[in-house]
Amino acid sequence: xxxxxxxxxxxxxxxxxxxxxxxxxxxxxxxxxxxxxxxxxxxxxxxxxxxxxxxxxxxxxxxxxxxxxxxxxxxxxxxxxxxxxxxxxxxxxxxxxxxxxxxxxxxxxxxxxxxxxxxxxxxxxxxxxxxxxxxxxxxxxxxxxxxxxxxxxxxxxxxxxxxxxxxxxxxxxxxxxxxxxxxxxxxxxxxxxxxxxxxxxxxxxxxxxxxxxxxxxxxxxxxxxxxxxxxxxxxxxxxxxxxxxxxxxxxxxxx
Numbered sequence: 001x002x003x004x005x006x007x008x009x010x011x012x013x014x015x016x017x018x019x020x021x022x023x024x025x026x027x028x029x030x031x032x033x034x035x036x037x038x039x040x041x042x043x044x045x046x047x048x049x050x051x052x053x054x055x056x057x058x059x060x061x062x063x064x065x066x067x068x069x070x071x072x073x074x075x076x077x078x079x080x081x082x083x084x085x086x087x088x089x090x091x092x093x094x095x096x097x098x099x100x101x102x103x104x105x106x107x108x109x110x111x112x113x114x115x116x117x118x119x120x121x122x123x124x125x126x127x128x129x130x131x132x133x134x135x136x137x138x139x140x141x142x143x144x145x146x147x148x149x150x151x152x153x154x155x156x157x158x159x160x161x162x163x164x165x166x167x168x169x170x171x172x173x174x175x176x177x178x179x180x181x182x183x184x185x186x187x188x189x190x191x192x193x194x195x196x197x198x199x200x201x202x203x204x205x206x207x208x209x210x211x212x213x214x215x216x217x218x219x220x221x222x223x224x225x226x227x228x229x230x231x232x233x234x235x236x237x238x239x240x241x242x243x244x245x246x247x248x249x250x251x252x253x254x255x
Contacts, residue, residue, distance in 0.1 A: 021069065021240070025247035027200035029073035030066065031222070033214050034059075036206030036230030043230070049093050054232035056101040063111060065239050066143055073144045073196055075116065077214055078102075081152035084121060095122075099129040102147050106133035112144045113137040116192035117151035118159065126150075146193060153216035160190035160217075193218060201246045203239075205231040223249055 034055055041051025059076060066074050078098050084091065106113050115130040122130070130149060164186055168178045188194065198218040202211070207228040211219065225242040227234065 021243055022247050023070060026070045026243060027223075027246055028071065029075070029197045029199045029201075030071050031075040031077070031199040031202040031215050031219065032062065033077045033202070033204040033212070034231045035204055035208055037232060039206060040230035040232045048090060049097070051232060052094055052097045056097050056104075058232055058234055059101060059105070060108070061236070062234070062239065063105075063143060063145065065236050067110070069240075069243060071143065073146070073199075075146035075148055075193070075199060075215065077148040077151060079117075079149045079151070080212070081118065081121065081150060081155055084150060095126055098149055099126055102129055102133045102149070105145055105147070106137040108137075110140070110142045111137060112140045112142055114144060114146050116146045116148045116156075118155050119150065122150045144196070146196075148214075151192075151214075153211075153213035156192050156215075157187070157217055159192075160187050163190040187217070191217060198222065201225060201242065203227060203242050205229055205234050205238075 037051040037055040038048050039051075040054065041048055044051075062076075063074060078101070079094070083094070086094070102113065105111055113133045113136075115134060119127055119130065126149065130147070133147070164182075165175075165178060167190075193215075198220070199215060199222045201224075202214065202219055202222045203225045204211075204214075205227045207226070209226045211224075215222075223246050225245055227238050227242065229235070229238050
């Protein structure tokens with residue numbers, strides 16, 4: 001009885017928060033660091049695999065909340081380059097869960113899907129899943145969902161510079177000429193998220209208060225929201241609180 005009453009109170013509170021949101025101050029692009037799956041599983045007396053499955057299941061809820069509130073781009077950090085160094089007995093099942101989650105997003109019919117990350121660092125099977133998802137869901141009109149798999153912020157910048165140098169070299173430019181005229185816009189055009197708006201808001205769950213290399217270049221002027229809740233337990237009210245805090249901030253863009 002107490003649990004049902006608590007759930008009712010949370011829903012009513014969430015409805016109240018949502019009703020007070022200014023639709024003109026909703027972030028266009030949200031980046032989410034999906035953190036806390038393993039700790040959630042330990043607290044629940046479950047396995048790490050079940051924690052990752054619960055985290056994957058939460059993604060559809062988040063995207064539905066974003067759709068309801070007018071968010072247009074969402075970047076989900078699902079697997080970092082550091083995660084690829086985990087023991088194979090943990091990495092193998094985790095990759096399978098990530099692949100299943102990406103397939104589900106592509107087959108849902110509501111979202112566009114775009115991979116961000118070092119594709120060549122991933123197993124061939126995972127690469128195929130990501131490429132197939134982009135082909136299937138890359139031209140839709142719904143929310144653009146960036147799935148950050150095999151992603152690292154430093155690696156993204158390195159890859160952007162390499163891509164830029166290769167293109168300029170193919171155009172016949174010398175290294176001196178490239179260095180003399182190099183701009184931040186030049187590098188931005190070679191990022192994984194080229195052509196997209198930078199994230200207005202970055203959310204990290206689980207209580208950790210650090211970026212861990214997430215979208216280092218793009219988040220220069222982002223607002224950050226750190227939530228104490230583990231990702232599988234992230235609720236709509238937690239999401240709405242993040243939007244409420246974002247809308248209350250005065251963004252100065254470094255000025």
